[in-house]
Amino acid sequence: MAKKELKEEMETSAKILRKKENIINAALIIFSQDGLNGARMESIAKEANISKSNIFYYFQNKEVLYIAVLEKVLSEWLSPLSEININQDPKKALQTYIEAKYEMSKKSPAASRLYALEIMQGAPHLMPVLKGPLKRLVREKVSVIDGWIAENKIKPVSAIHLIFHIWAVTQHYSDFSNQIEAVSSHTLRNKKFAKGALDTSIQLLVDSLIL
Amino acid sequence: MAKKELKEEMETSAKILRKKENIINAALIIFSQDGLNGARMESIAKEANISKSNIFYYFQNKEVLYIAVLEKVLSEWLSPLSEININQDPKKALQTYIEAKYEMSKKSPAASRLYALEIMQGAPHLMPVLKGPLKRLVREKVSVIDGWIAENKIKPVSAIHLIFHIWAVTQHYSDFSNQIEAVSSHTLRNKKFAKGALDTSIQLLVDSLIL
DNA sequence: GTCTATAAACAGATAGAC
DNA sequence: GTCTATCTGTTTATAGAC
Numbered sequence: 001m002a003k004k005e006l007k008e009e010m011e012t013s014a015k016i017l018r019k020k021e022n023i024i025n026a027a028l029i030i031f032s033q034d035g036l037n038g039a040r041m042e043s044i045a046k047e048a049n050i051s052k053s054n055i056f057y058y059f060q061n062k063e064v065l066y067i068a069v070l071e072k073v074l075s076e077w078l079s080p081l082s083e084i085n086i087n088q089d090p091k092k093a094l095q096t097y098i099e100a101k102y103e104m105s106k107k108s109p110a111a112s113r114l115y116a117l118e119i120m121q122g123a124p125h126l127m128p129v130l131k132g133p134l135k136r137l138v139r140e141k142v143s144v145i146d147g148w149i150a151e152n153k154i155k156p157v158s159a160i161h162l163i164f165h166i167w168a169v170t171q172h173y174s175d176f177s178n179q180i181e182a183v184s185s186h187t188l189r190n191k192k193f194a195k196g197a198l199d200t201s202i203q204l205l206v207d208s209l210i211l
Numbered sequence: 212m213a214k215k216e217l218k219e220e221m222e223t224s225a226k227i228l229r230k231k232e233n234i235i236n237a238a239l240i241i242f243s244q245d246g247l248n249g250a251r252m253e254s255i256a257k258e259a260n261i262s263k264s265n266i267f268y269y270f271q272n273k274e275v276l277y278i279a280v281l282e283k284v285l286s287e288w289l290s291p292l293s294e295i296n297i298n299q300d301p302k303k304a305l306q307t308y309i310e311a312k313y314e315m316s317k318k319s320p321a322a323s324r325l326y327a328l329e330i331m332q333g334a335p336h337l338m339p340v341l342k343g344p345l346k347r348l349v350r351e352k353v354s355v356i357d358g359w360i361a362e363n364k365i366k367p368v369s370a371i372h373l374i375f376h377i378w379a380v381t382q383h384y385s386d387f388s389n390q391i392e393a394v395s396s397h398t399l400r401n402k403k404f405a406k407g408a409l410d411t412s413i414q415l416l417v418d419s420l421i422l
Numbered sequence: 423g424t425c426t427a428t429a430a431a432c433a434g435a436t437a438g439a440c
Numbered sequence: 441g442t443c444t445a446t447c448t449g450t451t452t453a454t455a456g457a458c
Contacts, residue, residue, distance in 0.1 A: 019423090033333075034246065034248050034332070035246055035248075037246075037249030038245070038246050038247075038248030040450090050424080051425055052451095052453090053425070053426085053427095053453080054425075056453060057423065057424075113331055116327075116387075117331070119386075119389050119390045120386050120387070121244055121245070122389055123390065127389075130390055130393035131393045134393070134394055135393065157414065157415075158407050161412075162411065162415075164380075164391060164408070165411065165412070165415060168379045168383030168387075169375075169379045169380070171379070172379030173379070176330050176379075178330050178331070178338075178341075179334065179345075182341035182342045182345070196372055200368065200369045200373065200376065201372075203419075204368075204416055205415055208419030230441090252433070252435090253432095262442065262443055263434085264435080264443070264445095265443075267434085267436080268441065268442075272434075273434070
C-alpha cells in the first residue's frame, strides 16, 4: 500500500538524518581541533561511538563529510548580521548584534574554531559564500550604518571596519580562549568575566559612537 | 693549526645556520597553513627546494622542526607589549602599541597564523610560555593601565579586556585576511585600506578612552 | 546497517650511494 | 651534505561476513 510505504520511507529517511547528524556533530569536534588534513577518521568514529567504516556508509569520503560539517555551521554562523536594519535604534541594534555573536561563540566554540581554521587555510571550500552572499550582506549593512551616520544618529566611523572589529573581538574570545584562560585564569564560561568582556566591547565599539 | 680550524668551524656553523634558517622559513609557510598534524614534510621540502630526507639531516623529526619554527616566531611576536610603561602618555603609548601590532601582522602574516593555529589547538607547545612570561607581562601592563585610570588620564575601562580587544583586532586583520579580502576586495597591503583599519582601531580602542 | 578484516595509498623516518 | 630508494607504521577507503 502506497501510504504505508511512504510512511516507512519517511521514517527511514528521518533515521538516516539522525545518524548523519550524529556523525556530523562528532566530525565538527575533531575537524575543529585538527582541520581537514590533520583530522583522523578513526578519531571521528570514536567520538561518534561507531566504527570507522560505518562513516563511509553515510559519507562518500572525508572531504564530503567535511563539507557537510561546514554547511551546517555556516548557516547559523552568518545569520545574526541579517537582523540589523535602518529603522532600528543604532545603539540597540549594534548591542543586540554583538550580544548574539558572543552568545554563539559561547554556545558553539567548535563551530567558531572550524570557521576560523577554514578561513585561515584560504577558505578553499567557503570562498564562493564569502564572495557572494556574505559580501552582499556586508555591503547592505554598511549602507545601514552609513545611513545612521548621515542622519546624525551616530558619530562618523568606517562602517566596514566597525563590522570587522566586531567580528574580530567575538571570534577572538572564542578561538583564543586557551590563551585568554592561561593569561587571565578565566573563560567566557565564567559569568562575571563574560559580562566584563561584553561590557568592554559595548563600551568601546558601540557607546563610543553614540552622540 | 688551531686558528685555521676555528675559522673553518665558524664558517661551517654559519652555513649550517643558514641552511636551517631556509628550512625553518619554508616550514613556517607550510605549518602556518596546515598546522603541525596537517603539514606534510614533502611540502616543506618542496617549499625549501631540497629533498625530504635532507630536512631530517638538520632536524631530528617533524616536531623538533615545528618547535624550532615556533621559537623563532614567538620572540618577536610578544615583544611590542613590553614597551608600554606608566610614564608614557596613554594615548601615545596605546597608539604605538597598536601600530606595532598591525605592522607585525602585515610583515609576518604566516607567523600570525601559526601562532593562532597553535593557540586554537590548545597551545600544546606554548602553554608554559602563556601561563608564565606572557601572564606576568600582561599583569604588569594591566597595572600600568589601571594606574592611568587612577590618575584620571583615561576613562575607566577593564584593562585586561582592552588588551584582549587590541589583540583580537590586530590578529583578525591578519589571520582573516582571506575573508576580509573576499568581502571588501582589500587587504592590509592596500595602504589606504590599512590606514582605515588602523584609524578605526585608534578611534574605537584609544581615542574613546581619552578624556 | 554495522562490523571486522584487508587492500591501497601515503607519510615519517632511515639506509646507503655519491 | 644531499640525493634516491626503501622501510615501517598509519590512514583512507573497500570487501565481505553477519
